Amino acid sequence: MLLYDLNPVPETKVLGAHGRLHTQDVRQLRDWTTGSYAMKGIGGDEAISYEEIIYPLSGLFGPAVISTPPGAVTARQHRWNVPLVAPRNPVTKTIEITDAGGVRAHRASYVLETGITIKADPSKTTATGNVIAQQLTDPATPTPAPTRLPVLGAAALGTEWSVYRDYTAAALGTTKLSRIYEYDFDYSNVYVPHWTGDRALGGTYATHVDSTAFKTGVQLLMQADVAGMTGLADLRNDQIVFVRWQAVGSLLDNLWVLTIGGAPTGGSFTITYKGQTTAAIAWNAAVAAVQSALTALSSVGAGNATVTGAAGGPWTVALAGTLAQDTTLPTHTDSLTGGTAPALAIAQTMVSRSLTIDAALRYRGKVDIKDGADVIEVHYDLEVVEDPTWGQAVVVTAVNSLTGL
Secondary structure (H helix, E strand, C coil), X not given: CEEEEEEEEEEEEEECCECCCEXXXXXXXXXXXXXXXXXXXXXXXXXXXXXXXXXXXXXXXXXXXXXXXXXCCCCEEEEEEECCCCCCCCCCEEEEEECCCCCCEEEEEEEEECCEEEEEECCEEEEEEEEEEECCEEEECCCCCCCCCCCCCCEECCCCEXXXXXXXXXXXXXXXXXXXXXXXXXXXXXXXXXXXXXXHHCCCCCEEEECCCCEEEEEEEEECCHHHHHHHHHHHCCCEXXXXXXXXXXXXXXXXXXXXXXXXXXXXXXXXXXXXXXXXXXXXXXXXXXXXXXXXXXXXXXXXXXXXXXXXXXXXXXXXXXXXXXXXXXXXXXXXXXXXXXXXEEEEXXXXXXXXXXXXXXXXXXXXXXXXXXXXXXXXXXXXXXXXXXXXXXXXXXXXXXXXX
């Protein structure tokens, strides 16, 4: 779950006494809120949620471009082209904490993520960052039906990520680094409060500005083998490299698309799945007939496959329930007649939850080589750059089940 920790920061000044009529006074100067956020599982362990990650990303980078991956039904892709400089269009939010009785609430407005740090090692993945907000309102009247963040259990595990390093934007995501131990992406100190002399604001601020302390970069810890030490030559040659970090989780769409080609006029076909074969299915079968034939198999069962489409196909079979994560592809036997060489084709579409960070990077600073627990390790510090051939600096893509914020 996505957790925010907010702390009010009232700044005051004590004014000394001015004679008998003007006694000591305390004046408020500025009043605002700072805090942090993190993602944690039910047990309290930090872990990136494939669904909830879009909230801090949108807060930091602005609205995502949302699309449906090719062939997908449930999955949605959220994509951010992340700039190194303004303009940015962050999404602010209001966070409300209500007591159990729904009588009293604390509310922070203009909550804005100011950065994100994503870390991954073989044991876990984490996403943390800081926030700013206007002054905390207490007490506040609870919102009758507030929008709640989705609490979804699809977390990115330490075993689900990979890193790729390539030397052209066109090849991005091709060459996997097999001996990498830690990945650290930092995009922080992006925004600060914009303080103005406006009495109507009551000591808080109305908007934000870009921070001059902004920083971004990637750190890699890998084995000092041939692939690992290539970075040393890249550093000496001032080489720009294209690095992809990608975590891939559970399937969202697990589909078979059944299509008959050759324009048959009669006949039938059967489908075999995990050793079980359906009864004959007519060439022009209705959707319900195809679904009944499949769910009658002991290897499928009721509720584990839903068929959509039209009579005669194409039919789309969505695996669900106990088969939602099963990637076994069925086979078929055709007894179709008429037309020109009629045949059934089965195409499989699988779309998983994922989080991908693509970045153009240049090595910077010193190379740290040390004796690790089991192997010699090399640590690299890289800065994000905007590559002129790619035309981008960082692209973040999340695939999950959410259609929007």
